[in-house]
Amino acid sequence: MQHIIEGFLSFQKDIFPQRKELFRSLASSQNPKALFISCSDSRLVPELVTQQEPGQLFVIRNAGNIVPSFGPEPGGVSATIEYAVVALGVTDIVICGHSNCGAMKAIASCQCLDPMPAVAHWLRYSDAAKAVVEKKTWDNETDKVNAMVEENVIAQLNNIKTHPSVAVGLRDNALRLHGWVYDIESGVIRALDKNSKTFVSLAENPHVYFE
Numbered sequence: 001m002q003h004i005i006e007g008f009l010s011f012q013k014d015i016f017p018q019r020k021e022l023f024r025s026l027a028s029s030q031n032p033k034a035l036f037i038s039c040s041d042s043r044l045v046p047e048l049v050t051q052q053e054p055g056q057l058f059v060i061r062n063a064g065n066i067v068p069s070f071g072p073e074p075g076g077v078s079a080t081i082e083y084a085v086v087a088l089g090v091t092d093i094v095i096c097g098h099s100n101c102g103a104m105k106a107i108a109s110c111q112c113l114d115p116m117p118a119v120a121h122w123l124r125y126s127d128a129a130k131a132v133v134e135k136k137t138w139d140n141e142t143d144k145v146n147a148m149v150e151e152n153v154i155a156q157l158n159n160i161k162t163h164p165s166v167a168v169g170l171r172d173n174a175l176r177l178h179g180w181v182y183d184i185e186s187g188v189i190r191a192l193d194k195n196s197k198t199f200v201s202l203a204e205n206p207h208v209y210f211e
Contacts, residue, residue, distance in 0.1 A: 022054065032058040034092040035084040037077075037156070039065045043184050044098045058084045064103035065095055066125045067156040070163045078163060085165040085175065093166070095156045096180040096189075097149045104148040108133065109141065129155040150199055153179040153192065157210055170211060177211045 016023065036046045037060045046052070046059055060080050067077055074082075084090045097104070103123060106113060107130050113120035129151035138144040157179050160166050169175030179192035181199055190199035192210045200208060 026055045030055050030058075030088070032056055032084075032088060033090055034058070034094060035060065035081065035090045036094045036096065037061075037065055037067060037160075038094075038096040039063065039098055039101055039103065041098060041101065044096070044182055046096070049182060049187075049189070058088060058090060063119060063122060064101065064126060064152065065097050065156060066103075066122065066152075067095065067160045067163075068125050069159045081160065081163055082165045085163075085169055091174065092176050092178060093160065094178040094180055095153055095160065096182055097153045098182040099146070099149065099184050101145070101149050101152075104152055105145050108144045108148045125159070126152050126155060128158070149181055153181060157192070161211075176209050179210045 032055060034056075035058045036050070038044055038046050040061045040063055046057055046061075047054075050057065058080075060077060062077065067081070068075065070078060081093075084093075103119075104126075105111070106119075107123055107126055113123070126148075129148060132151045132155075133144060133148050136147070138147070157177055160177065161170065166175065166177075170177070179199075180202065181190045183189070189202040191202040191205065191208045192198070193200050193205065193208045194210050202208065
């Protein structure tokens, strides 16, 4: 914990004074243009990967970058999506998975999650992705996990479309959805292409999006 405190003290002493004007402008309001939904994994830092400043990304992070379908008892993810779209007026939503995802590995390997019942319940929102992956035969576990990561991004994109605020935004052409997979080792991002329905290099296809 001490290194975290020391990090804050360093920020307060060395970084904050250099960015004082930025934080002063953010003190009373924010105007992010994108909602970024990613895994809680410590190896994926949305602001670092996208090189965004404070105030530019509205972020949701949870195990498995999961978005439950809209239901009669909306939870925190649903409320945050609605706030981002309706109150903040974001124009883009990114759902970003990543390589070597522990949540997706647990699903792909049918890991016993009895000691973590809340996690087991949460990962049921990836059942659609699991069903697609389980229909195929895989040569090795790595390929299966990679497929699970991709299919989970697709499943969560389909889930988010059930949210009324998102459905209205898509209908009015005021909102775009993006599905990404970040590779931790290489730093490469692959994005889901709406035409080919495959993940392609974002660096080579910077204008690609899902819907």
